[in-house]
Amino acid sequence: MTQAQAEPDITRARLAALSRPDGAAWSNDIRRMAEARVRTPGLPTRRDEYWKFTDPASLTQAEAPAAAVFDAGDEAPLYGGIDRLKIVFVDGAFDAGASDALEMEGVEIDLLSEVLSKDTHWACDLYGTLETRGQDPVARPLAALNTAYATNGAVIRVTGKAPKPISLVYLHQAETSDAILHHLVKVERGGGVTILENGPAAARFNKCMEIDVADGAAFHHVRVQGRDHERRCISHMFARLGVASTYKSFTLTANGVLTRNENIIEIAGDNASAHVAGAALGDGASGPFHHDDTVFVTHDAAHCESRQVFKKVLRNGAKGVFQGKILVKPGAQKTDGYQISQALLLDEDSSFQAKPELEIYADDVQCSHGSTTGAIDERALFYLRSRGVPEGEAADLLVLAFLAEAIDEIEDERLQEDILTRLRQWLERRRT
Amino acid sequence: MLDIKNLHVSLEEEGKEILKGVDLTVEAGRVHAIMGPNGSGKSTLGYVLSGRDGYEVTEGSAHLEGADLLAMAPEERAAAGLFLAFQYPVEIPGVGNMTFLRTAVNAQRKVRGEEELSAAEFLKVIREKARMLKIDADMLKRPVNVGFSGGEKKRNEILQMAILEPRMCILDETDSGLDVDAMKLVAEGVNALRDAGRGFLVITHYQRLLDHIKPDVVHIMADGRIVKTSGPELALEVEQNGYGDILAEIA
Ligand SMILES: Nc1ncnc2c1ncn2[C@@H]1O[C@H](COP(=O)(O)OP(=O)(O)OP(=O)(O)O)[C@@H](O)[C@H]1O
């Protein structure tokens, strides 16, 4: 077989293993068109420019590679002390028994599986819409695949200030589960909501979230991607921001054979602000670790601000990737864009590859970006030890200091404390 | 208290010998000063005693109250009571000064089998010591030494010393970069810690500091050795005549 034939075969094989759910006419149309966006250009391979640093093979192959279910023992659950509305998915299937009633003041919550069968629903304007817009200038066939085949998801419309966070909990119970979830979040004018996500979800997880943030609205997002070592995940967040709106997303990733998180943000209204941050901790000793953050922020309005803050701590051969772009369109004057991607390599086996990009077509803007790869500062380590702080604890302090800029992006203090606890536990487990 | 015998130290990478047989004993309750030309090995001595990487001890020994310093990790030396005020204190972005100090104090207390200090207890201790050294609350909240002026860094070193209450204090040019008033504050900080159970080794280039911290013994280090040891008057002699005469005398 020639190489030229191999790629369509991958796409064909993957699609053959799936069946398009049947719903209302409008959603069937959206699904059909999404599938066409998968067939052309076809699923990605390592040869795609956009996948140069991350091999998508295990994300595109027909069957999900098996992943052992991780037992966290009696570890306190994440967000345990936070009053939240829980929506639980087990291997991608909605678990009504484990979920709270889908009711909250100022918020409408539905399930995608039901919504797509309804003759009319507000979701028909959002489902697949931002994903489609996000295919340009770079195709994202795995996101189109999600739109075409997603089995379920949460469909959330926020009309006021949500009184508590909505918490999407993803449990993994079957070794070969292959979950495709698609969430829609529409925050109406002046509304505000915090979406929490946590858990491994499945052996392989393809997740898409489309987020429409209207004028003056606020979207906050904190995600923790689960303790399982063998899981694989591709996620896309597609967001569109209205005038004076806010988008803030933070992700903690520790463990996982392969994770690629994409954030595609279109700033469409003046005076809006988008912050995307991530902390990834990888330890190759517990299995391969490869983490890829791919971010594309488009400024298409004036007086807007965006920040990308991505930090990775890598050891024992763990691999990190960052691809980040700030695109400033003509007319997006007074843009304030910031991007930083940094890796702390705890040994020489680990590696970090970064591709930071700026593309600017407006003249009155302020954009900066930086990327660094470094080791623990030996002088700082010695200074701490000379004051009596044991080596392990001193190194942990320096790791937490390295991550601080990303953690600071979490606004809610309790959530910040929760994430810090997770980080400390990860570090403590690795202390010799 | 501190016993250094025939200490030979080379740079690990280049193999170059820096300390060429240092003999020095600091008794409890006494203040020893070390002076000496630039590059003679004074800071190296402090680093080697506190356990910094990059040096190889090829000969000799160093003991603190009988314990073999050279066999211990830096944090163990600190817990055993050794403290080095750095000539160039290190900036640590992202680590708050308070967090740092509290972690250090509690780590040492743990080793000694003492109860850890609660946040409130610690705050009380640090406030009092900081006031004495005229270190304002803002400096305590900032990351360790980041954006501190030269003098602030040195005062921060003394604050750490005051809080950790080590048995053997090595001060490496703590006076350099200090204005006259700050020098007095630092000297007061040091003098407040002087007692029968504590030893000091003060590395300095200037007599001025020794006006405030009166040494019992003054050593001259040159080319990796202690070449002359005498009373406080030796510092005055250096101040007036430089090292020329002393070095000529031993040559
Ligand atoms: N890590 C190192 N790499 C290379 N040379 C070093 C290193 N550490 C010390 N040295 C050299 O060892 C010698 C002694 O240095 P040291 O800092 O101990 O001197 P010092 O007496 O403290 O000088 P000063 O009065 O200027 O502070 C110098 O020649 C210095 O260049």
Ligand SMILES: [Mg+2]
């Ligand atoms: Mg020196």
